[in-house]
Every structure is written in C-alpha cells, then in structure tokens.
Amino acid sequence: MSDNILEMRHITKTFPGVRALNDVNFVVRRGEIHCLVGENGAGKSTLMKVLSGVYPHTEFEGEIILNGKKVAFSGIHDSEKAGIGIIYQELALVPEMMVYENLMLGHEIRRGITIDTPEMIRKAEELLKRVRLSVNPSAKIKDLGIGKQQLVEIAKALSRNVSLLILDEPTAALNEDDCENLLDILRLLKSQGVTCIMISHKLKEVLEIAETITVLRDGQTICTLDRQKDEVNEQVLIKHMVGRSIENIYPPRTTKPSDEILLEVHNWSAFDVNLGRQVLNNVNFHVRKGEVVGLSGLVGSGRTELARSLFGNPDGYITTGEMIFKGKKQVFRHPRHAIRAGLAYATEDRKRNGLVLIQSIQHNISLANLQGVSKNGIVNEELDKQNAVNFVRSLSIKTPGIHQLVMNLSGGNQQKVSVAKWLFVGPDLLIFDEPTRGIDVGAKYEIYTIINDLVAKGMSILMISSELPEILGMSDRIYVVANGTITGELDAKTATQEAVMRLATQY
Amino acid sequence: MNELLTVLKKNVREYGMYIALAVIMAVFTILSNGLFISSRNIANLLNQTGYIAVLAVGMTLVIVIRHIDLSVGFLSGFLGAVAAIALTQWNWPVWLTILLVLLLGTIAGLVTAFPVAQLGIPAFVASLAGWLIYRGALMLVTAATGTIIVPNESFNAIGNGYIPDLFASASFLPNVHKTTLLLGAVAIVLFIIGQISDRRRKLQYNFEVLSTGLFTAKLLFISVVLGFITWILAGYNGMSWTVVIMVAVVLVYYFITQRTVIGRHIYAVGGNPEAAELSGIDVKRITMAVFASMGFLAALSGILFTARLKSATPQAGQLFEMDAIAASYIGGVSAAGGIGSVTGSLVGALVYMSLMNGMNLLGTDISLQYIIRGLVLLFAVIFDVMTRKRKS
CATH class of the missing domain: 1.20.58 (Methane Monooxygenase Hydroxylase; Chain G, domain 1)
Structure with missing residues (x-):
C-alpha cells in the first residue's frame, strides 16, 4: 500500500464558458497537513468540491484514488462514507440548537423510537475533548464565539470517523488567538492520524503548519512544495501564486494628510438594546482630511459596532456622546442621512450585507446613489450604464460586462464593485471594514492602490482590519480597540505588530 | 437554428411561460372544437383575468420584497361592497365612489404594513389578521341587505362594457x-x-x-x-374597459419597476435587505409603499369584480389572494425575494385563468379543476426551480 491517502489525477472540470480546473494533479500523503494555496478563482474550492462529491463523478474528467482504490462519488454522502469530511468557510451549524444536538445532527443515537439524550451528551463530550473544547454540550451554538463554533464543526466531522479532513479557509473569520488554537488542534488531529487539507489565504499560518504546500493558479497545479526538501517562504509562495513577485506588498503613498480635522468623536458610547449590553464605552478619536486611519482590534472588540453606530446606527443602539463631522455636530438616524452628509461605510462581509448578489454590476454600483443617474425619480439607463462602464474600466473589474451578476464575480472583483458603489457616492470619509478579507494577493495590491489614489484626492479612509501587517502598512495613524473602547493610539511609522497586539489584548 | 436552440435553452424560464400559455390555449382550442379561441370566449377570458391579474401584479412586488399579503382577497370583496353601498345607499357619483374605494384600499395596505415594517411582525401573521377582519367586515356590511345589486350602468361598464x-x-x-x-x-x-x-x-x-x-x-x-x-x-x-385597465396597470407597474428609482429600491430590498439598508435605502418606507400599492390594487380588483357581477355578495373575494399568489408563482416570482416581474405575473394570471376558463368550457367537474390547477402550479414552480439551478 502506498503512503498516499489521496491521489487526484488529471482532473479537468469545466463550467459553461470557463475551464475551472485544467488537468490538475494533487497528491496527499497519509497523516500530513497539506495546504492548498492560490489566488481567488485559482480553482482551490472547485478541486475540493470535486473531491467531496459536490460535483458528481460524471461531471468532471480524471480520476480520484483514495487509499489506493479508485473511487467515484455521486454525492457528498458517498465521500462522507469513505471518510472524507469537509468544513466550509460558512459554518453549517444550527444556531438555535445545542452543541450536542449539532454534533449528532443526522446521526442521533436512539433508544427505541426516542432519542437517547444522556448517551448523546456523553458522546458529545468525548468529541469535544478531542478538539480540546471545554464548553457545556447543552449550550446553544449561537452563544459560542466564532472560534469555538469552528471547533464544534471540526468535532462534528470527527464524529463521522473522518480520515481526511478538508478545511476551506478555516481561519478567515477568526482572531489571532483563535487561529493559533485552531492550528494547535490540527496538529493534535494529525497526531491522532487524521490527514488534513487546508485552504488558506494567510500565508503566515500556511508556513507555520503545512508540511506540504500545493499552489494552484488559473486552474492548474503550479507546484507542490515539500517543506523538508524545498526552500519555502512567503516570497516564494506569492511568486508561484501570482506568477510574478510582488516587490512591495503595500504601494508607497506620496501624499500627506492635511491638518484639517474631518471627523471628531467625543465620549461616544453605545448600548445594544437587544443584547442588553454596552458595546461601546467612551470612545474618542479623530480623522484628518486625506488621512488613512487604521482601526485595529480583535474580532468582537467593537470596531464594526463603532463604524455602524456612526453610520446611521442601523442596529438601533442607544448612543451618547458627540460626533462632529465636517465641522458640524451630527447624529445620523439612518444610513441615508450619513451618506447624504458625506460618510460612507463599506461592510466587512460584502456577500451578507454589502452587495445585492443576485443583481448586476450596473445595478449594484448605482444602488447608493440613484439620484446621480436619475431625474424626477426616473432612472436614466444610458447614464447608469455609462457610469458602470467607467467604474469597471477605472477599477479594472474583471468581467465580461456590466450586466454580469455580482455573485458570479471573484471576491476581489466583488470588493471592487463595493468600492465603486461608494466612490460613486463621492463621500468625504469612507469607513472601510476589512477591505481585503478573502481576496487574493494581486487584488489586495489593487485595493491598496485605490486607497492611495483616494486619499491623494483628499478623501479620508477609516480602515478596520484584522490583519496587522495591513494596518501597519497602510495607515498613517492607528487606533486600537479592545472591549468597546480605544486602548491606544499609535503612529504607524513607529508601531510594531507586538505593540498593537499588546493594546488589543488590554482589558 | 442552432442559435434559436441556445437562446431557448438560455431563456427557458422566460419563454417557457409563453410556450406553456400557447400550449394550454392550443389544447383547449382543439378539445373545444375551436370554441375556446372564439372572439366571444377570448373577450370573456380576458375580462375574467382582470381582477386576478391586477392583484397578481401587486402580490408580485410583495413577494419580491420577501413578504406575503393574505388579506387582499377579502379586502377587495369588502371594498367592492363599500362601493356598492356608496352607489346604492349613499347615492354617490361613480367617480367619487371609485376615489373613496381606492383611497380606502391604500390606507388598508398601509395598516397591514405598519406592524410588518415598524414592529417586525411576520407579514403572514399580520395579513392573516387582515384576512379575518375584512371577512368579518364584508359580512357585517352585507348582513342587512344580503347581496347588493348595483343598478348603475356606467359603474358596471368597468367590468362588462367595451370601449366605443x-x-x-x-x-x-x-x-x-x-x-x-x-x-x-x-x-x-x-x-x-x-x-x-x-x-x-x-x-x-x-x-x-x-x-x-x-x-x-x-x-x-x-x-x-x-x-x-x-x-x-x-x-x-x-x-373591454377591463382589458384597458389591466393593460394600463401592467404598463404603469412595468415602468415603475424597470425604470424608476423606487423600482430599483424595491428589487434591492428584495435581493438583500441588509445591503439595501446600508446603501441608504429606507427599507421600512419601501415596505410601506409596496403594501400600500397592494391595497390600492386590491381596491381596484374589488371595483372590477363588483362591476362584473353588477353586485356585491357576502362571499366576494374569497380565495382571490390565493389565486393571485398562484398566478405570481406561475409567473416566475421567487420566494427567496428579489426576482419576479409584473409582466410575468400577467402571463401567470393568463395561464391560470385559461385553465379555469377552458375547463369550464369542457364542462370539467369542479373538483377535478382544483386538482389540475394545483398540479399546474406545482409543475410551474418545480420547472422554475430546476431552470434556475441549471443556470447557476
């Protein structure tokens, strides 16, 4: 028996008009942690969907050899039976149900015709122990943090006796602590004999955990690197991923912020009525004209809450304090008031609440400023189309045309549509929440360039980001948020990742 | 020829509806020895379709923004009775009666929308309450008189008359x-x-x-x-005047949904309410507006129906809302929101009413009629889901 748990040979998968995978070969050794990297649209997720049977064996060419035997899956049930478990970026847990119920969902233990609850809880505890998660099995999923939910998802996969676990960007939504923890758990699983395939954009963690790295680009296998044999570092990976080396990850900015203050926030507090807790506490900060201000902090620290409470407060927080925008005291009661005054907010989760995925690029771009392309409430189609065409060109959005539905675009191009939407509004201050989440290296660079262009034109950016290098590389000044308040202000020139982290973990 | 096939394949959903309508009409024409396609029957069919098509247009927008309105059937029955009372008992002129009824309908729509938009009550529940209330109201206003005969020629022309x-x-x-x-x-x-x-x-x-x-x-x-x-x-x-009104409603709503800012806002709210809100669209206001338009169209439907029957009955409007919902779904509206067109719902209403009309011509038993209508609805929705899946 070979020591390869999995061999995928000459996999070709075409969608109407696109060849998503082109003669891909992918070999995974038993018991290793194998990372799959590549730009968005490189074919990573497609390859994993081929493997897990989401695309039945009749819909692609090539063969899959699992444990030395050729397999042909017709659906995800077949691959599950064969010991393959897959965990998607979007978690598949039922928030209103308890941890143990989620773990055993579809595999409930019965006694007669009733459910054997004590036995299920016992089994659940066993599974939770395997991922070193100490939560009450009777807690509701929705009450757990995202990091813990991720572990529950892994435990759930383990309950199905997986020997090959696939994780699709497991750390995308996690903070640094939870990331570390997750990587530890993967190592633990490895020691228990589980083979892991992990898709990730975070090269640092890839380098930290992977024994073998396969790089995909444009639907083809570029190379498979063995950490013991090959020299592997971030530069090398980026070079393989984009086919060129990026000298500077952060393009240099030539302009300086002016002294004029655009936004001032004094003693800003917010109370969440639904959760019944204080989400912001005495926040003080300011943004100058033409400045990029970084807002750093762990997930859940109150960064997004701060942005949303300023941007028309759609969550209905009870707010106190003072906000001075463009020299005027303001309280925006709806996002449209904020937009009209010149404040824009690009959300952290563009798919959930940033874009209308089932609509075209054209309709999304003008969504926040239909007044700009209409007269007396009637949309001027010509103007609207021309406007969309202009943005597609100036931001180089890769698409066959402006009528393309946004859901068919890659993450980076979706983000550009979101940017275009706000540029068309022409705000003075753009709050940019996680500007590069889930987008590939090349598109990141383009987004950074756009940010630089905007501040050069006098716009100000308040950038919320979980990625420390990005905060350090792009900001003029940095505020760190922890526990609903600002714990420190740093000059980006002198700040270090350690200094930011120290402030972020200050409670 | 190749292009024709690919185009048909690509737009199978859109063209499918028209093809289905053509097939249904052809089948009934053959089965009824040409009676179905006769001038008199087609005129009759279109007049029957009027009050359902008008409701279906409003319902389509309600479903597009991810809600439902069950109250509109009895609302249209009740408002039809109000029109009859205004004409016969208060001796109001026709134009004033129509104005009053349309106004009442719009207000009723806003009343349904208020708990939905402002308090987050599910539309199913809020409009179910309306269903009960308007049913009671209809029985109440017709309790003393029973069926109210409307002798007014010019009012009845709306449902029976033809353009000169x-x-x-x-x-x-x-x-x-x-x-x-x-x-x-x-x-x-x-x-x-x-x-x-x-x-x-x-x-x-x-x-x-x-x-x-x-x-x-x-x-x-x-x-x-x-x-x-x-x-x-x-x-x-x-x-007929009914056809004129129906076509006018469809054209106006087509224009609103396809060419205006509010139309864009409605589809954005349906496609992703959170993103719409954060793009500066007042989702509550759009919800109120869509329900108000539904109420307005329910009133119009009530006028059409009362004029057609030349009377208001205590049972008027029963199951209209279900017919309108069925027509909307046959017309391709998506329950997930954000997708659906008013022209689609017009064709949906035509398909639905052609079935009814054709089966009546053939003398099909009413029990069988319901079963067949149910099967057609089911098939249409399955077809819709399948074609959508294949596209994505």
Whole structure:
C-alpha cells in the first residue's frame, strides 16, 4: 500500500464558458497537513468540491484514488462514507440548537423510537475533548464565539470517523488567538492520524503548519512544495501564486494628510438594546482630511459596532456622546442621512450585507446613489450604464460586462464593485471594514492602490482590519480597540505588530 | 437554428411561460372544437383575468420584497361592497365612489404594513389578521341587505362594457371594431420601436443580443400574436374597459419597476435587505409603499369584480389572494425575494385563468379543476426551480 491517502489525477472540470480546473494533479500523503494555496478563482474550492462529491463523478474528467482504490462519488454522502469530511468557510451549524444536538445532527443515537439524550451528551463530550473544547454540550451554538463554533464543526466531522479532513479557509473569520488554537488542534488531529487539507489565504499560518504546500493558479497545479526538501517562504509562495513577485506588498503613498480635522468623536458610547449590553464605552478619536486611519482590534472588540453606530446606527443602539463631522455636530438616524452628509461605510462581509448578489454590476454600483443617474425619480439607463462602464474600466473589474451578476464575480472583483458603489457616492470619509478579507494577493495590491489614489484626492479612509501587517502598512495613524473602547493610539511609522497586539489584548 | 436552440435553452424560464400559455390555449382550442379561441370566449377570458391579474401584479412586488399579503382577497370583496353601498345607499357619483374605494384600499395596505415594517411582525401573521377582519367586515356590511345589486350602468361598464368604436362604419369592415384594430396597430408599432431602440442600446454596451435574423423573427412572431389577439377582440365587441385597465396597470407597474428609482429600491430590498439598508435605502418606507400599492390594487380588483357581477355578495373575494399568489408563482416570482416581474405575473394570471376558463368550457367537474390547477402550479414552480439551478 502506498503512503498516499489521496491521489487526484488529471482532473479537468469545466463550467459553461470557463475551464475551472485544467488537468490538475494533487497528491496527499497519509497523516500530513497539506495546504492548498492560490489566488481567488485559482480553482482551490472547485478541486475540493470535486473531491467531496459536490460535483458528481460524471461531471468532471480524471480520476480520484483514495487509499489506493479508485473511487467515484455521486454525492457528498458517498465521500462522507469513505471518510472524507469537509468544513466550509460558512459554518453549517444550527444556531438555535445545542452543541450536542449539532454534533449528532443526522446521526442521533436512539433508544427505541426516542432519542437517547444522556448517551448523546456523553458522546458529545468525548468529541469535544478531542478538539480540546471545554464548553457545556447543552449550550446553544449561537452563544459560542466564532472560534469555538469552528471547533464544534471540526468535532462534528470527527464524529463521522473522518480520515481526511478538508478545511476551506478555516481561519478567515477568526482572531489571532483563535487561529493559533485552531492550528494547535490540527496538529493534535494529525497526531491522532487524521490527514488534513487546508485552504488558506494567510500565508503566515500556511508556513507555520503545512508540511506540504500545493499552489494552484488559473486552474492548474503550479507546484507542490515539500517543506523538508524545498526552500519555502512567503516570497516564494506569492511568486508561484501570482506568477510574478510582488516587490512591495503595500504601494508607497506620496501624499500627506492635511491638518484639517474631518471627523471628531467625543465620549461616544453605545448600548445594544437587544443584547442588553454596552458595546461601546467612551470612545474618542479623530480623522484628518486625506488621512488613512487604521482601526485595529480583535474580532468582537467593537470596531464594526463603532463604524455602524456612526453610520446611521442601523442596529438601533442607544448612543451618547458627540460626533462632529465636517465641522458640524451630527447624529445620523439612518444610513441615508450619513451618506447624504458625506460618510460612507463599506461592510466587512460584502456577500451578507454589502452587495445585492443576485443583481448586476450596473445595478449594484448605482444602488447608493440613484439620484446621480436619475431625474424626477426616473432612472436614466444610458447614464447608469455609462457610469458602470467607467467604474469597471477605472477599477479594472474583471468581467465580461456590466450586466454580469455580482455573485458570479471573484471576491476581489466583488470588493471592487463595493468600492465603486461608494466612490460613486463621492463621500468625504469612507469607513472601510476589512477591505481585503478573502481576496487574493494581486487584488489586495489593487485595493491598496485605490486607497492611495483616494486619499491623494483628499478623501479620508477609516480602515478596520484584522490583519496587522495591513494596518501597519497602510495607515498613517492607528487606533486600537479592545472591549468597546480605544486602548491606544499609535503612529504607524513607529508601531510594531507586538505593540498593537499588546493594546488589543488590554482589558 | 442552432442559435434559436441556445437562446431557448438560455431563456427557458422566460419563454417557457409563453410556450406553456400557447400550449394550454392550443389544447383547449382543439378539445373545444375551436370554441375556446372564439372572439366571444377570448373577450370573456380576458375580462375574467382582470381582477386576478391586477392583484397578481401587486402580490408580485410583495413577494419580491420577501413578504406575503393574505388579506387582499377579502379586502377587495369588502371594498367592492363599500362601493356598492356608496352607489346604492349613499347615492354617490361613480367617480367619487371609485376615489373613496381606492383611497380606502391604500390606507388598508398601509395598516397591514405598519406592524410588518415598524414592529417586525411576520407579514403572514399580520395579513392573516387582515384576512379575518375584512371577512368579518364584508359580512357585517352585507348582513342587512344580503347581496347588493348595483343598478348603475356606467359603474358596471368597468367590468362588462367595451370601449366605443370611434370609427364605426357600415361599409368598411362592418362587423369589426375599428378603434380596437387601431389600438392594436399602435401597440405593435410601439412595441417594435421599443425593441429596436432597446437592442441598439444593448449593442452599444456590448450586451449579448439576438442575431439580426432571429431578432426580426421574434419581432415578427410577437407582432403576429398581438395582431391576432387584436383581430379576435375586434371581431366581438372590441376591447373591454377591463382589458384597458389591466393593460394600463401592467404598463404603469412595468415602468415603475424597470425604470424608476423606487423600482430599483424595491428589487434591492428584495435581493438583500441588509445591503439595501446600508446603501441608504429606507427599507421600512419601501415596505410601506409596496403594501400600500397592494391595497390600492386590491381596491381596484374589488371595483372590477363588483362591476362584473353588477353586485356585491357576502362571499366576494374569497380565495382571490390565493389565486393571485398562484398566478405570481406561475409567473416566475421567487420566494427567496428579489426576482419576479409584473409582466410575468400577467402571463401567470393568463395561464391560470385559461385553465379555469377552458375547463369550464369542457364542462370539467369542479373538483377535478382544483386538482389540475394545483398540479399546474406545482409543475410551474418545480420547472422554475430546476431552470434556475441549471443556470447557476
């Protein structure tokens, strides 16, 4: 028996008009942690969907050899039976149900015709122990943090006796602590004999955990690197991923912020009525004209809450304090008031609440400023189309045309549509929440360039980001948020990742 | 020919509806020995469709923004009774009666919308309450009199009358309604001009368009169909006021949904309410507006129905809401929100009413009629879901 748990040979998968995978070969050794990297649209997720049977064996060419035997899956049930478990970026847990119920969902233990609850809880505890998660099995999923939910998802996969676990960007939504923890758990699983395939954009963690790295680009296998044999570092990976080396990850900015203050926030507090807790506490900060201000902090620290409470407060927080925008005291009661005054907010989760995925690029771009392309409430189609065409060109959005539905675009191009939407509004201050989440290296660079262009034109950016290098590389000044308040202000020139982290973990 | 096939495959959902309508009409024509396609029956069918089509247009928008309105059936029945009372007991003039009823309908829509938009109550529950309330209200206002006969000729013309023939002539095509022919011709010309300018605009922005040959064929085909319908209508009494109102409602709503800011906002709210809110759209206000329009159209539907029956009955409006919902779904509206067109719901209503009309002509037992209508609805929705899946 070979020591390869999995061999995928000459996999070709075409969608109407696109060849998503082109003669891909992918070999995974038993018991290793194998990372799959590549730009968005490189074919990573497609390859994993081929493997897990989401695309039945009749819909692609090539063969899959699992444990030395050729397999042909017709659906995800077949691959599950064969010991393959897959965990998607979007978690598949039922928030209103308890941890143990989620773990055993579809595999409930019965006694007669009733459910054997004590036995299920016992089994659940066993599974939770395997991922070193100490939560009450009777807690509701929705009450757990995202990091813990991720572990529950892994435990759930383990309950199905997986020997090959696939994780699709497991750390995308996690903070640094939870990331570390997750990587530890993967190592633990490895020691228990589980083979892991992990898709990730975070090269640092890839380098930290992977024994073998396969790089995909444009639907083809570029190379498979063995950490013991090959020299592997971030530069090398980026070079393989984009086919060129990026000298500077952060393009240099030539302009300086002016002294004029655009936004001032004094003693800003917010109370969440639904959760019944204080989400912001005495926040003080300011943004100058033409400045990029970084807002750093762990997930859940109150960064997004701060942005949303300023941007028309759609969550209905009870707010106190003072906000001075463009020299005027303001309280925006709806996002449209904020937009009209010149404040824009690009959300952290563009798919959930940033874009209308089932609509075209054209309709999304003008969504926040239909007044700009209409007269007396009637949309001027010509103007609207021309406007969309202009943005597609100036931001180089890769698409066959402006009528393309946004859901068919890659993450980076979706983000550009979101940017275009706000540029068309022409705000003075753009709050940019996680500007590069889930987008590939090349598109990141383009987004950074756009940010630089905007501040050069006098716009100000308040950038919320979980990625420390990005905060350090792009900001003029940095505020760190922890526990609903600002714990420190740093000059980006002198700040270090350690200094930011120290402030972020200050409670 | 190859292009035709690929185009059909690509737009199977859109064309499927028209094909289904054509097939249903052809089948009934054959089974009824041509009776179905006769001038008199087609005129009758369109008049029957009026009050459901009007409701279906409003319901489509309600479903597009991810809600439902169950109250509109009895609301239209109740408002029809109010119209009858205003005409017969208060002796109001027709125009004032219509104005009052439309106003009441709009207010009723806003009342349904208030708990939905402002308090987050599910529309199913809020409108179910309306269903009960308007049913009771209808029974209440008709309790003393029972069925209210409306003797007013000009009011009843809305549901039964035909537009006058301005060019009546004894020598030139004596038995044909010339004004209807003229309107039909104007419609065909406007349609062709609209299609050509639309195509030119699309070409300018590199949209995919039909090849010149196929485009011409499509224009020709639809023009012939329009011409044929016009000819059939002109051969009886001409175009009825109901058809005029129905077409006007569809055109106005088509314009609102396709060309105006509020139309864009409605589809954005349906496609992703959170993203719409964060793009500065007042989701509550859009919700109120869509329900208000539903109430307005329910009132219009009540007027059409009362005028057609020349009376208001204690049972009027029963199950209208379900017919409208069925027509909307047959017309391709998506329960997930954000997708659906008013022209689709018009065709949906036509499909639905053709089935009813055709089966009545054949003397099909009413129990069987319900079963067949149910199966057609089920098939239409399955077809819709399958074609959508294949696209994505």
